[in-house]
């Protein structure tokens with residue numbers, strides 16, 4: 001009961017906010033405007049009757065996420081947005097989802113477009129890319145904590161910083177078992193060397209892997225604000241430093 005009330009209240013606030021931004025007016029007129037709210041805003045919280053069997057996959061996904069009240073869309077996220085923003089696909093995600101459900105390969109022109117979008121997001125440390133502290137990088141690579149939403153968004157703070165989650169998908173050093181969704185990175189620095197080009201490549205991949213792998217499932221750690229430039233450099237040290245267990 002309590003939950004329902006707060007959800008309804010926050011959705012009301014959300015649609016009021018939507019309205020005031022689109023109309024750009026003083027709050028006094030909000031009530032009158034609500035009656036003529038655009039279909040999209042007023043549909044929130046009132047599931048429409050739909051025929052699932054006749055819907056295209058993307059329409060069904062949109063419907064289940066945004067129209068069925070199954071998720072608290074107004075909840076705050078760590079990056080200072082809302083659940084709704086998290087679940088709204090950006091251009092890259094839309095292109096890649098569409099290709100995935102049509103089981104189509106990406107064409108060269110579309111790949112170039114995604115690459116350009118990704119390149120525009122990457123920021124480099126002043127003074128160039130340098131290796132940080134591999135021990136800190138190791139801790140980050142091990143930790144999968146952070147940036148969860150759902151009913152209780154994670155609280156971050158000292159000692160509860162988000163991790164980098166690398167082991168979920170990659171094998172790295174052999175003192176821990178890693179995932180197989182991504183290729184093994186064991187011995188990465190030893191095998192590839194640590195030229196400035198190789199450091200930049202790895203920095204870019206961690207910051208925004210879409211630069212090299214158009215529709216990858218690897219997260220955009222830098223572009224999404226999960227990792228700072230300094231943390232990326234610590235993880236780079238974990239990959240490249242000869243003293244790191246990755247290269248033993």
Ligand code: HEC
Pocket residue numbers: 141164165166167168169170181182183185202205206213215216217218219221235
């Ligand atoms: C959700 C899974 C996932 C996570 C988490 C992930 N990666 Fe990846 N990564 C991949 C996949 C998949 C690829 C292969 C690229 C492709 O084909 O999509 C990849 C590719 C790479 C490559 C390029 C490999 C090569 O041979 O050149 C590097 C380097 C890399 N990841 C490092 C990392 C690091 C460091 C982390 C942690 C900060 C990380 N990844 C987190 C899935 C992931």
